[in-house]
Amino acid sequence: MNDLDPVIHQPARLQIMSALCQLGASERVDFTYLKQHLNLTDGNLGAHLATLEARGYIAVEKAFVARRPKTFVGVTPGGRQAFAGHVAALQSILQPK
Amino acid sequence: MDISPEEASKALQEIEASRMAMRSAIRSHRGHLYLWLWGCAWIAMSVLNWMYDKKALSANYWISGLGMLATLGIGFFQARQIRVTIDRRFAAVCATLLLFGYCVWPVFFLGEFHSYKAAFGYFTVLWMQLYVVAGIWFDNYLLWIGLAVTALVVATFLIVPAFFWALTLLCGVMLLGSGFYVRYFWR
Numbered sequence: 001m002n003d004l005d006p007v008i009h010q011p012a013r014l015q016i017m018s019a020l021c022q023l024g025a026s027e028r029v030d031f032t033y034l035k036q037h038l039n040l041t042d043g044n045l046g047a048h049l050a051t052l053e054a055r056g057y058i059a060v061e062k063a064f065v066a067r068r069p070k071t072f073v074g075v076t077p078g079g080r081q082a083f084a085g086h087v088a089a090l091q092s093i094l095q096p097k
Numbered sequence: 098m099d100i101s102p103e104e105a106s107k108a109l110q111e112i113e114a115s116r117m118a119m120r121s122a123i124r125s126h127r128g129h130l131y132l133w134l135w136g137c138a139w140i141a142m143s144v145l146n147w148m149y150d151k152k153a154l155s156a157n158y159w160i161s162g163l164g165m166l167a168t169l170g171i172g173f174f175q176a177r178q179i180r181v182t183i184d185r186r187f188a189a190v191c192a193t194l195l196l197f198g199y200c201v202w203p204v205f206f207l208g209e210f211h212s213y214k215a216a217f218g219y220f221t222v223l224w225m226q227l228y229v230v231a232g233i234w235f236d237n238y239l240l241w242i243g244l245a246v247t248a249l250v251v252a253t254f255l256i257v258p259a260f261f262w263a264l265t266l267l268c269g270v271m272l273l274g275s276g277f278y279v280r281y282f283w284r
Contacts, residue, residue: 003098004098004100006098009098009100009108011108011111014108014111014112014115015111015112015115016115018111018112018113018115018116018119019115019116019118019119020119021116022116022119022120022123023119023123023179024181024235026181026182026184027123027179027180027181027182028179028180028181028182029178029179030177030178030179030180033122033178033179037118037119037122038115038118063180065176065177066173066177070177072180087109087112090105090108090109090112091105091109093100093101093102093105094102094105094106094109
């Protein structure tokens with residue numbers, strides 16, 4: 001049985017992981033684009049991403065697009081697995097065996 | 098960590114809301130613009146070839162060239178929001194297929210292109226080969242589009258060559274329609 005993951009369970013991080021898990025394995029989303037879709041501030045999103053990155057759930061890449069620095073974020077296989085486990089744990093609370 | 102069923106239910110609702118918002122955002126990056134672009138380009142080329150036959154060759158080059166530029170433009174614009182890490186092995190496979198398709202096989206078989214239709218069919222199917230490879234590589238819808246269009250082009254060429262241009266126009270419609278499917282229905 002899966003356990004709830006306290007790192008993922010925080011509401012903003014739950015939102016972030018849920019959004020990132022929709023990306024394909026080789027896809028990365030722009031920080032600003034993600035921020036707009038989640039209605040988070042720069043600082044808030046940055047702090048939560050740092051927490052998730054430290055845990056190994058997401059990968060953060062810096063790149064230059066049209067000579068401007070950009071930050072792209074994607075979910076790691078471990079992050080995808082942890083999120084799926086967390087969702088399964090939430091579902092098992094609602095439907096206990 | 099223990100939470101109540103109400104909290105679990107609320108968390109699942111938040112997950113679903115976030116998932117749906119991101120999914121609709123991602124949908125606009127799923128490649129439908131390329132399918133629309135090349136569907137229209139294909140239809141335009143088929144109509145011109147149908148009307149002017151070999152005289153439309155230079156128009157085909159122009160349409161293809163502008164299509165390539167537009168493809169690069171779309172790729173550049175979309176990579177600012179969601180970018181895909183380029184798989185170097187996949188890029189090498191595509192480059193090899195195109196190199197052989199344009200520079201090696203024609204050396205041996207150019208004389209076998211007994212008609213303008215045969216040459217057009219050869220090059221369009223060559224590009225469909227890339228769709229098939231991409232579909233296999235990335236496990237997506239491009240495999241079926243590539244196979245369906247290839248089958249239609251080959252069958253038309255062999256069975257009803259008199260209607261070749263009319264039916265290649267249908268291939269353009271297939272690309273265009275696939276673009277709509279990818280944009281609005283496919284996950």
